[in-house]
Amino acid sequence: xxxxxxxxxxxxxxxxxxxxxxxxxxxxxxxxxxxxxxxxxxxxxxxxxxxxxxxxxxxxxxxxxxxxxxxxxxxxxxxxxxxxxxxxxxxxxxxxxxxxxxxxxxxxxxxxxxxxxxxxxxxxxxxxxxxxxxxxxxxxxxxxxxxxxxxxxxxxxxxxxxxxxxxxxxxxxxxxxxxxxxxxxxxxxxxxxxxxxxxxxxxxxxxxxxxxxxxxxxxxxxxxxxxxxxxxxxxxxxxxxxxxxxxxxxxxxxxxxxxxxxxxxxxxxxxxxxxxxxxxxxxxxxxxxxxxxxxxxxxxxxxxxxxxxxxxxxxxxxxxxxxxxxxxxxxxxxxxxxxxxxxxxxxxxxxxxxxxxxxxxxxxxxxxxxxxxxxxxxxxxxxxxxxxxxxxxxxxxxxxxxxxxxxxxxxxxxxxxxxxxxxxxxxxxxxxxxxxxxxxxxxxxxxxxxxxxxxxxxxxxxxxxxxxxxxxxxxxxxxxxxxxxxxxxxxxxxxxxxx
Amino acid sequence: xxxxxxxxxxxxxxxxxxxxxxxxxxxxxxxxxxxxxxxxxxxxxxxxxxxxxxxxxxxxxxxxxxxxxxxxxxxxxxxxxxxxxxxxxxxxxxxxxxxxxxxxxxxxxxxx
Amino acid sequence: xxxxxxxxxxxxxxxxxxxxxxxxxxxxxxxxxxxxxxxxxxxxxxxxxxxxxxxxxxxxxxxxxxxxxxxxxxxxxxxxxxxxxxxxxxxxxxxxxxxxxxxxxxxxxxxxxxxxxxxxxxxxxxxxxxxxxxxxxxxxxxxxxxxxxxxxxxxxxxxxxxxxxxxxxxxx
Amino acid sequence: xxxxxxxxxxxxxxxxxxxxxxxxxxxxxxxxxxxxxxxxxxxxxxxxxxxxxxxxxxxxxxxxxxxxxxxxxxxxxxxxxxxxxxxxxxxxxxxxxxxxxxxxxxxxxxxxxxxxxxxxxxxxxxxxxxxxxxxxxxxxxxxxxxxxxxx
Numbered sequence: 001x002x003x004x005x006x007x008x009x010x011x012x013x014x015x016x017x018x019x020x021x022x023x024x025x026x027x028x029x030x031x032x033x034x035x036x037x038x039x040x041x042x043x044x045x046x047x048x049x050x051x052x053x054x055x056x057x058x059x060x061x062x063x064x065x066x067x068x069x070x071x072x073x074x075x076x077x078x079x080x081x082x083x084x085x086x087x088x089x090x091x092x093x094x095x096x097x098x099x100x101x102x103x104x105x106x107x108x109x110x111x112x113x114x115x116x117x118x119x120x121x122x123x124x125x126x127x128x129x130x131x132x133x134x135x136x137x138x139x140x141x142x143x144x145x146x147x148x149x150x151x152x153x154x155x156x157x158x159x160x161x162x163x164x165x166x167x168x169x170x171x172x173x174x175x176x177x178x179x180x181x182x183x184x185x186x187x188x189x190x191x192x193x194x195x196x197x198x199x200x201x202x203x204x205x206x207x208x209x210x211x212x213x214x215x216x217x218x219x220x221x222x223x224x225x226x227x228x229x230x231x232x233x234x235x236x237x238x239x240x241x242x243x244x245x246x247x248x249x250x251x252x253x254x255x256x257x258x259x260x261x262x263x264x265x266x267x268x269x270x271x272x273x274x275x276x277x278x279x280x281x282x283x284x285x286x287x288x289x290x291x292x293x294x295x296x297x298x299x300x301x302x303x304x305x306x307x308x309x310x311x312x313x314x315x316x317x318x319x320x321x322x323x324x325x326x327x328x329x330x331x332x333x334x335x336x337x338x339x340x341x342x343x344x345x346x347x348x349x350x351x352x353x354x355x356x357x358x359x360x361x362x363x364x365x366x367x368x369x370x371x372x373x374x375x376x377x378x379x380x381x382x383x384x385x386x387x388x389x390x391x392x393x394x395x396x397x398x399x400x401x402x403x404x405x406x407x408x409x410x411x412x413x414x415x416x417x418x419x420x421x422x423x424x425x426x427x428x429x430x431x432x433x434x435x436x437x438x439x440x441x442x443x444x445x446x447x448x449x450x451x452x453x454x455x456x457x458x459x460x461x462x463x464x465x466x467x468x469x470x471x472x473x474x475x476x477x478x479x480x481x482x483x484x485x486x487x488x489x490x491x492x493x494x495x496x497x498x499x
Numbered sequence: 500x501x502x503x504x505x506x507x508x509x510x511x512x513x514x515x516x517x518x519x520x521x522x523x524x525x526x527x528x529x530x531x532x533x534x535x536x537x538x539x540x541x542x543x544x545x546x547x548x549x550x551x552x553x554x555x556x557x558x559x560x561x562x563x564x565x566x567x568x569x570x571x572x573x574x575x576x577x578x579x580x581x582x583x584x585x586x587x588x589x590x591x592x593x594x595x596x597x598x599x600x601x602x603x604x605x606x607x608x609x610x611x
Numbered sequence: 612x613x614x615x616x617x618x619x620x621x622x623x624x625x626x627x628x629x630x631x632x633x634x635x636x637x638x639x640x641x642x643x644x645x646x647x648x649x650x651x652x653x654x655x656x657x658x659x660x661x662x663x664x665x666x667x668x669x670x671x672x673x674x675x676x677x678x679x680x681x682x683x684x685x686x687x688x689x690x691x692x693x694x695x696x697x698x699x700x701x702x703x704x705x706x707x708x709x710x711x712x713x714x715x716x717x718x719x720x721x722x723x724x725x726x727x728x729x730x731x732x733x734x735x736x737x738x739x740x741x742x743x744x745x746x747x748x749x750x751x752x753x754x755x756x757x758x759x760x761x762x763x764x765x766x767x768x769x770x771x772x773x774x775x776x777x778x779x780x781x782x783x
Numbered sequence: 784x785x786x787x788x789x790x791x792x793x794x795x796x797x798x799x800x801x802x803x804x805x806x807x808x809x810x811x812x813x814x815x816x817x818x819x820x821x822x823x824x825x826x827x828x829x830x831x832x833x834x835x836x837x838x839x840x841x842x843x844x845x846x847x848x849x850x851x852x853x854x855x856x857x858x859x860x861x862x863x864x865x866x867x868x869x870x871x872x873x874x875x876x877x878x879x880x881x882x883x884x885x886x887x888x889x890x891x892x893x894x895x896x897x898x899x900x901x902x903x904x905x906x907x908x909x910x911x912x913x914x915x916x917x918x919x920x921x922x923x924x925x926x927x928x929x930x931x932x933x934x
Contacts, residue, residue, distance in 0.1 A: 004876070007876070007881035011869060011872070011873060011881070014759070014763060014865075014869055015866070015869055015873075017766075018766070018862050018865040018866045018869065019862075019866070021766075021770065021858070021861070021862045021865075022859065022862035022863070022866065061880075061881070062880060063755075063756045063880060063881050063882050064752065064753065064755055064756070064875070064880055064881070064882040064883055064884065065878075065879055065880040065883050066753055069727075069728045069731075070728060070731055070732075070753060071753050071754065072753075072754055072756045072757065103782075104781055104782055105780060105781055105782065106777055106779055106780060106781070106782060107773075107774065107777055110770055110773055110774045111774070113770050114767070114770050114771065114774060117763065117766070117767050117770070120763070124760065132572050132575075132754075132757060133754075133756060133757055133760065136575060136579070136757055136760035136761065136764070137760055139579050139582075139583075139760075139764055140760060140763050140764055140767055143582060143583065143586060143764060143767045143768060143771060144767045144770075144771065146586060146587075146590075146771065147586060147767070147770065147771030147772075147774050147775060148774075150590060150593070150774070150775050151774055151780065152780045152781055153593060153775060153777055153779075153780035154597075154780060154781075155597045155598065157780075158590055158593050158594045158597060158775075159594060159598075159606055161590055161775075162523065162587070162590045162591065162594055165583075165586065165587050165590060166517065166526055166530065166587070169530050169583055169587070170514075170517055170530075170533075172579075172583075173510075173513075173530075173533045173534065173537055176537050176576065177510070177537050177540070180537060180540050180541045180544060181714075181718070183541075183544065183568075183569070184544040184718050184719060184724070184725075185717070185718060185719070185725075186725075186727075187724065187725035187726060187727040187728060187729070188727060188728045189568075189572075189728075193728075204717045205713055205714045205716075205717055206714045206715075206717035206718065208714070209710060209711070209714040500715060500716070500720075500721060501616060502612060502615055502616060502619065502721055503715045503718065503721060504708075504711070504712055504715065505616065505619040505620065505623065506619065507708060507711045507712075507715070508623055508708065509619070509622060509623055509626060511704045511707060511708055512623065512626045512627060512630060513626070514704060514707075515630065515700060515701070515704055516629075516630045518700050519696065519697055519700050520630070522635070524635050524638070524639070524676065524679060524680050525630070525635075525638065527676065527679075528629055528630070528638060528639070528642050528676075529630070531642055531645075531646075531672065532626050532629070532630075532642070532645065535622075535645060535646065535649050538649070538661075539619075539649060539652060539653075542652075542653060542656050542658055542661065543656065543721065544718070544719075544724060545724055545729075546656045546657070546721070546722055546724070547722060547723070547724060547726075548722030548723065550657055551657060552657040552658070552659055552822070553657075553732075553733070553744075553745040553746055554659075554743060554744045554745065554746075554821070554822065555737050555743045555744075555745070555891070555892075557892050564733050564745070565656070565657045565658070566724050566726050566729045567729060567732055567733070567736075567745040567746050567748075567749050568728065568729045568732065568749060570658045570660060570661055570746045570749075571746050571749035571750040571754060571757075572757075573658075573661055574660060574661060574664055574746070574750060574761075574824075574826065575750070575757055575758070575760070575761045577661070577664050577665060577668055578668075578761045578764060578765060578826060578911075579761070579764055580668075581668050581671065581672060581765075581768075582764045582765050582767065582768035583768070584672050584675065584676075585672075585675055585768050585772060585918050586768050586771045586772060586775070588675050588676060588678075588679045588922070589771070589772045589775045589776060589918075589921075589922065590775055591679055592678075592679050592776075592922065592925065593775055593776070595679075601635075659822035660822045660823060660824060660827070662822075663814070663822060663823055663827045664826055664827045664830070667827055667830040667831055667834060668830060670834060671830060671833075671834065671837075671915060671919075674837065674919070675918075675919070675922060678922050678923065679922075737891055740884065740888065740897055740898070740900065741819075741888030741889055741891055741896045741897030741898060741900075742819040742820070742891075742896070742897040742900050743819065743820040743821075743891055743892055743897075744818070744819055744820060744821060744822065744824075746822075746824075747818050747819045747824050747900060747904075748819070748897070748900070750824070751819075751824075751825075751899075751900045751903045751904065752884050752897075752898075752899075752900060755872070755882040755884075755903065756872075756881070756882055758903070758907070759868060759869065759872060759882075761826075762864075762865060762868055762906075762907055762910050762911075763865070765910065765911060765914050765915075766861065766865055766910065766914060768914075768918065769861065769914040769917050769918055772917075772918050772921050772922070773917070773921060776921045776922070776925050778925075
């Protein structure tokens with residue numbers, strides 16, 4: 001059953017985007033509903049596939065009916081399942097948030113069109129089992145995000161978009177060059193087949209060069225620290241729902257997911273690669289946290305905080321132990337929830353007050369209770385205060401660090417967690433608590449759909465810890481952890497799933 | 500081998516242009532050069548010495564065709580390059596309209 | 612492969628002119644010659660489909676870039692740490708080239724690809740798809756899903772250009 | 784074609800354009816329809832079709848071109864091309880797989896052969912031709928509107 005549903009993850013958003021361009025600009029209100037229904041369908045489908053996955057295990061779909069090394073395959077293993085659930089739920093909530101928020105902008109149908117294309121691109125990257133196909137869908141998601149960052153067409157937005165587009169294209173060139181080298185030495189594009197070919201060869205210089213190229217390319221896409229310069233400009237400049245998508249899921253599905261897929265499943269995770277990942281992760285945690293502390297622009301602060309939190313994910317994955325990987329993938333899921341929520345909060349504040357500067361805010365708790373309370377939940381969650389979901393994932397990562405004997409990394413992770421608490425205290429103190437500033441007396445709470453999506457995300461943050469309960473944890477987190485852990489055996493799993 | 504190396508040289512010229520030039524149009528040109536270099540590299544890896552184009556002929560059987568797969572992939576990559584170039588050119592035109600210059604040392608509203 | 616090497620050196624010189632010249636319009640025309648050289652190189656490497664596609668795409672790119680640059684010439688400006696930054700970039704690129712030179716020795720010899728999967732296309736392509744042009748057979752049958760992605764990318768670019776070129780972004 | 788001497792380029796360019804543009808369009812259509820038996824295909828052919836319209840626009844100015852093709856028509860064709868493509872792909876699910884080539888393959892070396900491939904080529908050429916035309920028109924019209932504001 002699940003077998004035939006797999007292409008729908010790409011086909012449905014694409015068809016919705018094309019229909020949107022055809023009909024959407026003629027009928028008012030149609031794009032909202034079409035996009036809402038399409039993303040709701042995808043979210044439902046992804047949750048339904050969690051249920052189906054328990055029965056079937058990893059699935060492979062042969063596009064066009066061609067056998068794997070010849071044709072393109074779609075593969076769904078545990079990690080892809082987790083990513084699909086994350087992407088599609090966030091996409092649905094962002095989509096209903098945009099119904100009210102995007103009224104401020106012109107050409108709403110175009111916004112939804114690009115948004116759906118971005119979702120299609122991310123889903124395509126996640127379920128792809130073919131190297132070049134991954135690149136193609138990565139470009140779809142990337143190109144639509146370049147355009148979406150510039151959607152407001154003001155000075156800062158265009159500048160940020162140009163910078164982002166140049167960096168993204170540079171990253172894509174590196175990735176494509178890596179794919180060219182890989183094709184040249186293995187003469188195949190299927191990832192499973194590639195990993196089998198590479199396992200048979202003795203390690204050589206060229207594999208090292210390919211690793212460096214991929215690490216640079218996907219590191220640029222996921223804004224890990226030496227390559228993070230574009231993110232603090234690009235993410236705050238986009239409209240708030242898009243900031244939520246970019247920070248919440250795009251850098252994960254295009255960057256972190258692709259790194260895990262390529263280094264753990266295709267190239268094989270050597271100890272050197274793992275230690276590089278741990279090092280980059282830790283540097284990202286500390287640098288991102290320190291830079292976030294000094295920001296007064298709400299969205300810019302959140303953007304720097306994203307760099308820091310992505311560092312936790314990479315650190316967890318880089319540990320390579322079962323507990324560390326569990327923490328990494330769980331933090332990835334949690335970060336999508338609370339960072340999207342925080343960006344939606346910042347959008348709500350901007351929608352009502354017209355400013356993003358924390359110094360000009362104050363006392364918004366009285367005027368905007370839903371926004372203030374949901375942002376409090378998200379802040380506590382991201383700073384790691386029990387019982388919210390962020391606490392559990394950070395705890396697992398730190399415990400895993402200590403268990404693996406990396407005390408320095410654990411120390412930095414704890415320190416950065418305190419930093420996180422500090423800068424979110426600042427947000428709460430200046431933004432929502434305190435006295436109401438003079439100019440803000442007329443401020444009203446945001447419309448219904450914005451409140452709805454923020455509330456749902458806050459509930460997810462609150463209940464996220466429940467995913468760790470033994471009976472449930474195996475269904476989503478456990479399968480993702482196993483998929484990463486058994487990355488060496490990716491080829492066997494994929495070819496075993498052929499029907 | 501020397502052909503591969505010359506292709507890498509072309510790639511690094513594009514890289515230099517992207518990293519060092521201070522003009523939006525020059526940066527777009529750098530992006531185009533890197534794309535050309537990668538596309539050419541892909542086709543070079545699929546070339547077979549004294550090969551023929553991968554198109555069947557009605558009157559004779561051709562045995563030594565070159566690898567058709569990189570050609571198909573590069574066709575896609577060319578389209579991607581065109582799309583990216585068009586989009587970045589559009590952004591550059593808007594930036595020029597807003598700031599009145601292509602010089603990125605003068606386009607500095609964001610703190611970076 | 613002397614012809615190919617000469618063509619590549621020609622492309623490198625044209626690319627250097629495109630990077631170094633101060634006049635933007637000349638620069639765009641120089642990149643046009645690089646693209647033309649690439650089209651010829653595809654022809655030498657027995658890829659006629661790509662030669663056609665590259666030629667027409669090149670024309671369109673040049674039209675778009677000339678549209679962006681026309682009558683907007685700017686003097687070249689050098690910031691304070693120009694020499695230092697350039698040295699760092701050049702050293703980085705030289706290191707990249709040296710590593711690349713060592714690593715490409717591990718690639719299969721030029722002119723002798725492995726063709727493990729591709730041999731399948733050559734042997735069975737005509738029978739399985741009915742298309743005489745094997746490149747078309749690959750892009751529209753074996754790997755048609757990639758082509759969906761390709762068409763979508765162009766669609767995305769069109770939507771993106773429409774979004775960016777709006778005169779008014781926000782309602783007042 | 785309507786000849787307004789004030790619009791567009793000189794008479795020489797216009798005369799040559801009038802002679803060649805039909806041939807360019809025909810060549811584009813030829814490339815599309817023979818994509819599966821000779822070099823070329825939907826993408827290259829689509830670009831050539833778009834270039835033929837861009838050629839008219841460069842030589843005669845935008846008014847003449849918009850009498851032939853309106854931007855909304857182009858945008859309609861673009862979406863239609865994309866929808867045809869994905870519909871053909873989805874129809875393949877009926878044959879067992881996404882993108883399954885379910886039509887009869889026919890006799891090789893003939894125009895009507897190789898199943899769905901010519902249809903895919905048509906859809907792509909519609910999409911590419913219309914899409915590139917829209918990109919070009921958008922970039923050109925933007926300058927015109929800016930000029931209008933400055934004056």
